[in-house]
Amino acid sequence: MLDINFIRQNLKEIKEAARKKHVAVDLDKLVVVDDERRSLIKTIDDMRHQQNVVSEEIAKTKDQHKISEMQKLKKELNDLEARLHVVESEFNLLMLQVPQVPHESVPEGESDADNKPVKLWGEIPKFDFPVKDHITLMKELDLVDFERGAKVAGFRGYFLKNEGALLSFALWQFTINHLVKKGFIPLVAPSLVKENSFVGTGWLPQGKEEIYHTQDDLYLAGTAEVPVMGMYQDEILAESELPKKFIAFSPCFRREAGSYGKDTKGIYRLHEFMKVEQVIFCKSDTDESVKWHEEITRNSEEILQALKLPYRVVVNCAGDLGLGQVKKYDIETWIPAQQKYGETHSSSYFYDFQTRRLNIKYRDQNGKLQFAHSLNNTALATPRVLIQLLENYQQKDGTISVPEVLQPYLGSKIISKK
């Protein structure tokens, strides 16, 4: 959510942002609705003032004439309040659709195909044998059971098995340890979450099709960003505790509506997966946001570097940005069998878009309340990253060598047939 005064003063810029982000929102209508809203509030406030003054007189004089005068006023007031009610809900609905303005460095574009690479790391491995894809590798080494996964959990269901499971634990543990050393507070976050946090983070109302909804009116979060942001809703933080840095583990659920035909094989696109997510609250300062954005991106790169997986960083084009995002980097990691990079991380910042919706503030040095800024990035998502890990580490004899940094967690150096 943006400040309505900011919207009114920068209407052209916001319209441009909506165009770039492909967001359909009638901003002219918003202004008209806001005009009516403002004038109603003014009128109603004045009438209430009169009501307060006269009521006080009545308390003393019990003047029957004034009472009937106020009865009339009350009727008028009720009508206006009812109208304001309607206008305000219209106003709020429109406000929830107004996009954040992308940073000037964000390229224009329609979809992820227009994202621009900004960094390359690692060498693309050359294999002197036919490369197997992760599905083949996992089946041969008995690391996954798709058939029974589908039997039990339906389409896109899976069981991770043997080292497929153990590697996941190793990756989580390694990642969390790495970030805790950097001052991140570890969390295990809820996935079953109330609607508020989804609206507050910008996942709702537009993302309704993507999110599972339970019969108890709770929703299943597709990322720990949702619960961790919701954690501080309606709170005033101390400036001294900023930046607040969290590393949160949670199961993640996505309906993947609209992508029924996409990535139907393997473990790339799943309804249920696990993620270790970085979430930061920082001071209300655009430079601070940029600084921490670079840091959380670097943190994820460090993890890939420690795993010695080749990756590239792309800056997402405006068409590929979420409603509230100012700028986003995706990190894409090399998939040998497909000879291309595949998204494994997504790093974004929002300025105060989310914290305004969630009412998360802090008191600055001058005693003024400010909306904090928020950011988040994947630290590591499983099982997707197993694709890159297994394929890049495969060996001629069909075994997988275990990345050095994971060996202590896994207790072995090689994954071979049972």
Added chain:
RNA sequence: GGAGGCGUGCGUGAGUGGUUGAAACGGACAGUCUUGAAAACUGUUAUACCUUAACGGGUAUCAGAGGUUCGAAUCCUCUCGCCUCCGCCA
């Protein structure tokens, strides 16, 4: 799932229809005093919106939403949250 209780400001807690945005105590902050600290004393201590050049003024908010009333923290209805006991359960 059954039975009961409770929701007031940073905290404890008063307030059951008319200057109560809200007593009192505590906490925090600032000042006086002190070499420094403590103690004592004094003062400050909500947020949002509207209005004003400014001083200031106005409206709303006592979990939330409705209702009764000229007037609601106080009465009524619903919702939400928390707590206790029983049952069930990892």
